[in-house]
Amino acid sequence: MTQKQRLLHVLGGGQWQVPTIRRARALGYRVLVTDLYADRPGYAYADYHEVMDITNREGTLSVARRYGIDGIICDTTDVGVPTAAYVAEKMGLPGIGYETALRFTDKYRMRRLVAEAGLQETRFAQAKDAKELDAAAEYVGFPLVIKPVDSQSSRGVHIVRQAEQLRPCFEDALRYSKQRRVLVEEFLPGTEATVEGLCVGGRYYTLAISDKAHYAHRPEVARRLTYPAGFAPHVLKRLADLNEAVVHTLGLTNGVTHAEYMVNGDDVRLVEIAARGGGSRVYSHIVPHVSDIDVLDAYLRFVMGEKLPQPQAPRRRAANLEFLDLPSGRVRAIHGLEETRRLPGIAEVLLEFGVGDTLRPPGDDRARPGFLLVFGDTRAEVLERTERALLTLRTEVA
Ligand SMILES: Nc1ncnc2c1ncn2[C@@H]1O[C@H](COP(=O)(O)OP(=O)(O)OP(=O)(O)O)[C@@H](O)[C@H]1O
Ligand SMILES: [Mg+2]
Numbered sequence: 001m002t003q004k005q006r007l008l009h010v011l012g013g014g015q016w017q018v019p020t021i022r023r024a025r026a027l028g029y030r031v032l033v034t035d036l037y038a039d040r041p042g043y044a045y046a047d048y049h050e051v052m053d054i055t056n057r058e059g060t061l062s063v064a065r066r067y068g069i070d071g072i073i074c075d076t077t078d079v080g081v082p083t084a085a086y087v088a089e090k091m092g093l094p095g096i097g098y099e100t101a102l103r104f105t106d107k108y109r110m111r112r113l114v115a116e117a118g119l120q121e122t123r124f125a126q127a128k129d130a131k132e133l134d135a136a137a138e139y140v141g142f143p144l145v146i147k148p149v150d151s152q153s154s155r156g157v158h159i160v161r162q163a164e165q166l167r168p169c170f171e172d173a174l175r176y177s178k179q180r181r182v183l184v185e186e187f188l189p190g191t192e193a194t195v196e197g198l199c200v201g202g203r204y205y206t207l208a209i210s211d212k213a214h215y216a217h218r219p220e221v222a223r224r225l226t227y228p229a230g231f232a233p234h235v236l237k238r239l240a241d242l243n244e245a246v247v248h249t250l251g252l253t254n255g256v257t258h259a260e261y262m263v264n265g266d267d268v269r270l271v272e273i274a275a276r277g278g279g280s281r282v283y284s285h286i287v288p289h290v291s292d293i294d295v296l297d298a299y300l301r302f303v304m305g306e307k308l309p310q311p312q313a314p315r316r317r318a319a320n321l322e323f324l325d326l327p328s329g330r331v332r333a334i335h336g337l338e339e340t341r342r343l344p345g346i347a348e349v350l351l352e353f354g355v356g357d358t359l360r361p362p363g364d365d366r367a368r369p370g371f372l373l374v375f376g377d378t379r380a381e382v383l384e385r386t387e388r389a390l391l392t393l394r395t396e397v398a
Contacts, residue, residue: 005030006070008304009063009087011054011080013042019284020075021045024300032067034060054080055178061087069093071304075256075296076279078105078152094303096255096275103250104275107183108149110250114270117249119242122269124185133170136184137163143187146170148177153365157220159187188271190264192222193229195243195257196278196287198295200308202253206240207291207311208282211263215325217361221368225282225321227290228379231263238268246273254308256283256299280365281373285347286319289375320374320382322390323362324351329397331357340372340393345385348373349393359397 008024010017013035021042024031033046036053043049048067052059054074064072064087071094072087074080081101088095096104103109108126115121125136126149137144137160146169147157156176158169173182192212198205211229212222229236243259250273258278260271277283277295288294292315302308331353341349351370353359362368372389376382 006304007032007047007067008300009034009067009069009072010042010046011035011060011072011074011084012077013037013040013046013049014077015041016076016279017042018045019281020073020296020300023284023296024073027297027300029070029300029304032063032069034063054083057083057086061090064091073300073303075277075299076283078150078274078276081105081274081276088303094254094305096252100251101275104252104273106149106179107147107272108181110272111183111185111270113249114246117245119245119249120270122186122188124183127170127182127184128180130167130170133166133182133184137166140184140186145185145187146173147183147185148173149181149183150179151176154218154220155364155366159219188262188264188269190262190267190269191231192271193231193239193261193263193268194225194278194282195239195259195261196283196295197243197247197257197259198293198298198308198311199247199252199255199257200310202248203310204244204247205293205311206243207293207295208287209236209239210321212260215362218363221362221365223323223325223368225286226379226383227286227319228316230379235263235266235268238266239263242268242270243273246270250275254302256295258282280321280371281348282321285373286321289347290317290319291315292317318376318379318382319347320372320376320386322372322374322386323368324370324372324395326359326369326395327397328360329358331355331359331395332398333396335394335396336392340389343385343389343392345374345376345382346372346389347375349389359395 008029013033031046033049034052074084085098085101127133143161156173196208210225210227213224259273
């Protein structure tokens with residue numbers, strides 16, 4: 001029987017890919033996971049695994065051919081999105097197309113295409129060396145944001161307010177860029193929003209919009225995402241319309257998207273968009289809860305050759321993803337964990353630390369100490385449930 005089960009290739013075996021791997025198995029597929037590292041949590045849930053850098057297109061293609069895969073997916077991480085598209089194209093499997101994948105994973109190309117389409121007037125420039133950096137900063141003006149064109153998790157992303165900070169921030173951003181290119185762009189003030197959606201046969205469906213709050217010490221790293229976003233209806237419409245226009249401009253016809261915008265009064269500006277699901281449970285848990293549309297299921301079926309179903313009108317419920325903001329120091333005790341888990345609406349409590357570990361202020365997304373995932377019917381309800389959970393879960397730090 002097993003031989004007849006079709007084989008899905010999942011790029012990446014980290015904790016954010018675990019829900020994808022498990023769901024694929026539940027749908028009756030066999031799963032092959034490839035990852036750069038020999039020891040990954042996702043391997044335990046897969047039928048097969050191989051150590052392979054997911055940015056290595058040819059290497060991944062040869063593994064995929066050797067196993068005779070029926071479909072390939074890279075979700076919740078941008079790193080392997082071009083590779084998945086490349087392998088799919090070479091093997092004649094469903095995918096978003098290699099060219100499309102490049103447009104969604106290179107922040108400079110993304111900005112250029114969006115500007116050329118007349119959708120945005122955000123100033124930006126690219127820099128590979130000190131000379132280009134000075135010219136870019138001169139053109140964009142301070143404050144500005146500097147970031148690798150091709151990274152994620154806020155690594156190497158910096159808000160630069162003064163000329164003296166320019167060089168060190170550039171060096172840091174460059175360190176995280178595989179292509180050794182950095183994007184310099186206007187600092188966009190306001191409240192950040194995320195938009196999740198699904199594209200089926202060229203038609204776009206907006207499934208969930210959140211607003212975000214950030215850590216005080218590092219405003220580039222998200223601390224809270226609340227659904228539905230607390231913006232006025234006309235701003236929500238502007239977000240959905242702009243997002244749809246960006247998706248069409250970048251050429252996606254079938255697939256899922258995860259995008260970030262800055263909202264300043266009525267003004268809505270693109271930060272970035274990805275042609276994959278959002279990590280941190282956003283697309284595996286939050287989008288299905290708030291919209292009633294199982295986007296992970298739909299996307300898995302699509303990459304395995306089934307037609308993406310047209311989503312029904314989404315139902316609207318609420319969720320809050322709260323990353324913990326804890327004092328620095330050594331963890332002496334964790335109180336109330338099980339009690340917190342039993343509170344109404346608490347879908348998950350994930351702690352990335354234990355007693356004896358040392359907590360430091362997170363410098364990027366991956367260094368956040370843990371999160372609470374809270375579900376409910378309304379925004380007010382999930383925020384109230386979160387407050388209660390934060391009072392119940394107490395971390396003693398010395
Ligand atoms: N031009 C900008 N103006 C203001 N804030 C910005 C700007 N660019 C980025 N940021 C802030 O920094 C965060 C990280 O930037 P960006 O999304 O471009 O990088 P990333 O590495 O892809 O991060 P992530 O994987 O966390 O989404 C944004 O979500 C936003 O909060
Ligand atoms: Mg981002």
